[in-house]
Amino acid sequence: MPGFTNPLWLVGLIGIPILCYLYRRAVRSRKNTAMAFSHVAFLKSALGEKKPSRRPQYLFILSLVAIALVIVGLANPHLPLDQTRDGVSVVLAIDDSGSMAANDYQPTRLEAAKESASVLIKSLDPKDYAGVVIFESGATTAAYLSPDKDRVMEKTAAIEQKNGQTALGDGLALAVDMADSIPNQKKVVVLLSDGVGNAGVISPEDATAFAAQNKVQVFTVGLGSKSPVLLGTDPTGTPQYATLDEAALQSIAEKTGGTYYTSVDEQTLHQIYAGLNKEIVREKEETSIQPILFAGVLLVLLAELYLRYGKRRIIP
Numbered sequence: 001m002p003g004f005t006n007p008l009w010l011v012g013l014i015g016i017p018i019l020c021y022l023y024r025r026a027v028r029s030r031k032n033t034a035m036a037f038s039h040v041a042f043l044k045s046a047l048g049e050k051k052p053s054r055r056p057q058y059l060f061i062l063s064l065v066a067i068a069l070v071i072v073g074l075a076n077p078h079l080p081l082d083q084t085r086d087g088v089s090v091v092l093a094i095d096d097s098g099s100m101a102a103n104d105y106q107p108t109r110l111e112a113a114k115e116s117a118s119v120l121i122k123s124l125d126p127k128d129y130a131g132v133v134i135f136e137s138g139a140t141t142a143a144y145l146s147p148d149k150d151r152v153m154e155k156t157a158a159i160e161q162k163n164g165q166t167a168l169g170d171g172l173a174l175a176v177d178m179a180d181s182i183p184n185q186k187k188v189v190v191l192l193s194d195g196v197g198n199a200g201v202i203s204p205e206d207a208t209a210f211a212a213q214n215k216v217q218v219f220t221v222g223l224g225s226k227s228p229v230l231l232g233t234d235p236t237g238t239p240q241y242a243t244l245d246e247a248a249l250q251s252i253a254e255k256t257g258g259t260y261y262t263s264v265d266e267q268t269l270h271q272i273y274a275g276l277n278k279e280i281v282r283e284k285e286e287t288s289i290q291p292i293l294f295a296g297v298l299l300v301l302l303a304e305l306y307l308r309y310g311k312r313r314i315i316p
Contacts, residue, residue: 005076005288012071016064023060055307062304066297073293087127088186088280089145092117093175095193095223096159097136097166102229102242105266109223109242110161112266113192118153120190120273129185131178132156135171137164137199145178167200168193172207172252176216187216188280191252194224195245204248211256218256219279220249221272223263 004010094117096110105112121130130152131145143155172191179187189211197204211218224244231240246262253260259279263269 003078005078007075009071009075012074013068016068019064019067059304059307062300062307066300066304069293069297069300073290073297076288076290077293078288087125087129087147088188089129089131089179089182090120090124090188090190090280091131091133091145091175091179092120092156093133093135093171093189093191093193094142094156094159095136095166095168095171096134096162098163098240099166099194099196099231099242100223101161101163102224102231104225104229104242105223105269108161109194110159112269113223114156114159116266116269116273117156117190117192119270120276121149121153121156123274123277124149125277129182131175132159133171133175133178134159135167135174135200136162138167139170139174139200141174141178145181165199166193166196167202168195168197168248169202169204169207170200172204172218173202173210176207176211176214176218179216180214186280187214188258189216189218190221190276191218191249192221192223193249194242195220195222195247195249196243197245197248204252208252208255211252216256217258217280218252219258219261219276220253221261221263221269222246222249223269 094110094113100108100110100113102109117132124130127147129145129147130143130149131141132143132152132155133139134142142159143152146152171193172189175189175191176187179189202210208218222244224242226244228241228243231242233239246260250260252258261272261276263272
């Protein structure tokens with residue numbers, strides 16, 4: 001449904017039927033005056049029984065249309081479009097901690113995540129912005145938010161495996177801050193991790209609250225196997241395992257209006273990222289159609305001028 005910035009102007013449309021009434025009254029009065037001073041038979045003979053031209057009526061109708069368009073245009077109507085004019089800010093938060101070196105995804109979880117991230121970036125709309133944050137013991141920016149998708153993909157491909165722990169909260173908070181850096185845009189974060197937060201300054205709960213407060217929608221992708229995966233051993237010979245904390249990722253998505261995706265292998269990870277763009281809610285935007293209405297006024301006036309002064313014009 002259209003909305004109006006200045007709806008009081010629409011009251012002027014009441015004048016349209018009033019003008020119609022006055023026009024009909026004037027035409028009727030003119031005919032009666034002519035009949036009073038003319039002989040009907042003489043008139044018919046002079047006109048050769050031809051029907052009177054309807055062009056004056058067409059001119060009056062065009063004038064009414066022009067007036068109506070001006071009034072509606074001054075009310076400044078707005079219509080909702082399919083997506084925001086400035087697109088969507090999409091920030092990928094990629095876990096590159098030591099657990100992402102697990103090879104239950106080939107060749108590793110991190111490499112599979114990087115390839116799949118490129119799938120999502122390629123699927124974004126031209127007006128969308130993309131950025132990448134990486135996190136392990138801390139969080140840092142890998143690619144600043146930009147409409148240059150090729151540049152962002154280059155930066156993503158250059159991400160290297162780290163050996164630190166997982167600062168999940170730090171990574172999410174930095175991604176939310178980046179997504180919120182451009183005003184008047186829909187803000188989305190795609191968090192790809194095994195969900196095991198065991199380092200950093202900001203807790204995952206605080207980062208989630210920060211995202212909800214800033215109205216940033218967070219989609220989470222669980223990258224890992226149901227059972228622990230052996231990474232190796234520490235200096236004392238104790239086995240080190242990579243696990244998956246689905247509960248933490250589900251909670252983040254639920255509290256921010258996003259969706260949690262379970263990634264079973266690298267193929268399903270690609271499928272998730274390929275379809276994720278469709279899940280991003282693109283808010284409708286109220287856009288003024290005032291210029292279109294005023295352009296219509298110009299076309300109507302040109303049509304009226306043609307009828308009045310063009311071929312077979314009324315006034316010689």
